[in-house]
Amino acid sequence: DAGVIQSPRHEVTEMGQEVTLRCKPISGHDYLFWYRQTMMRGLELLIYFNNNVPIDDSGMPEDRFSAKMPNASFSTLKIQPSEPRDSAVYFCASSPPYTYNEQFFGPGTRLTVL
Amino acid sequence: RKEVEQDPGPFNVPEGATVAFNCTYSNSASQSFFWYRQDCRKEPKLLMSVYSSGNEDGRFTAQLNRASQYISLLIRDSKLSDSATYLCVVNPNDYKLSFGAGTTVTVRA
Numbered sequence: 061d062a063g064v065i066q067s068p069r070h071e072v073t074e075m076g077q078e079v080t081l082r083c084k085p086i087s088g089h090d091y092l093f094w095y096r097q098t099m100m101r102g103l104e105l106l107i108y109f110n111n112n113v114p115i116d117d118s119g120m121p122e123d124r125f126s127a128k129m130p131n132a133s134f135s136t137l138k139i140q141p142s143e144p145r146d147s148a149v150y151f152c153a154s155s156p157p158y159t160y161n162e163q164f165f166g167p168g169t170r171l172t173v174l
Numbered sequence: 175r176k177e178v179e180q181d182p183g184p185f186n187v188p189e190g191a192t193v194a195f196n197c198t199y200s201n202s203a204s205q206s207f208f209w210y211r212q213d214c215r216k217e218p219k220l221l222m223s224v225y226s227s228g229n230e231d232g233r234f235t236a237q238l239n240r241a242s243q244y245i246s247l248l249i250r251d252s253k254l255s256d257s258a259t260y261l262c263v264v265n266p267n268d269y270k271l272s273f274g275a276g277t278t279v280t281v282r283a
Binding site: 110 | 206216217219223265270271
């Protein structure tokens with residue numbers, strides 16, 4: 061079975077540009093999580109969804125960040141406008157129902173904002 | 175204070191050695207505990223859950239001390255393939271996992 065799929069795998073952009081990261085969770089999983097990982101701050105939860113509904117977005121750093129989940133098989137994380145401090149690896153993860161303890165991570169998107 | 179704190183290491187050990195490290199957590203109401211493994215430039219993957227009575231999975235042993243709020247991981251008979259960063263993970267509530275910054279282990283031939 062395919063795991064969590066993320067695209068693009070690498071993104072290099074200039075400050076001020078809009079960046080859109082994409083995620084396809086594992087089929088049948090009803091929880092989806094967006095994380096950001098940096099050397100300084102480690103792995104931080106940005107937002108998570110249950111059945112396509114945002115449950116907790118308290119980790120979203122500021123209004124420049126937004127996330128959507130229009131259906132069970134697709135989610136986006138958008139940064140507009142991007143800034144150099146947004147440079148990080150962004151992971152998407154999903155969990156099946158009733159077994160929230162294990163989260164399955166995608167390969168991540170390595171974002172560099174120049 | 176961070177929710178989960180780990181010694182970043184690195185722990186450099188020869189093949190066949192035993193290595194052990196801990197993490198501490200701040201929320202005494204935490205219910206679930208895990209160790210995830212992250213290889214260089216890869217995604218985290220669940221290594222094992224940590225149960226109150228302690229548990230083993232092959233060469234890996236995890237322990238939980240609720241009174242002192244720490245979790246430990248011990249790796250016996252280390253292999254080169256055990257080289258990775260080990261993330262201590264605590265579930266304070268619901269689906270929000272709190273990740274430690276990781277402990278790096280390097281096993282040398």
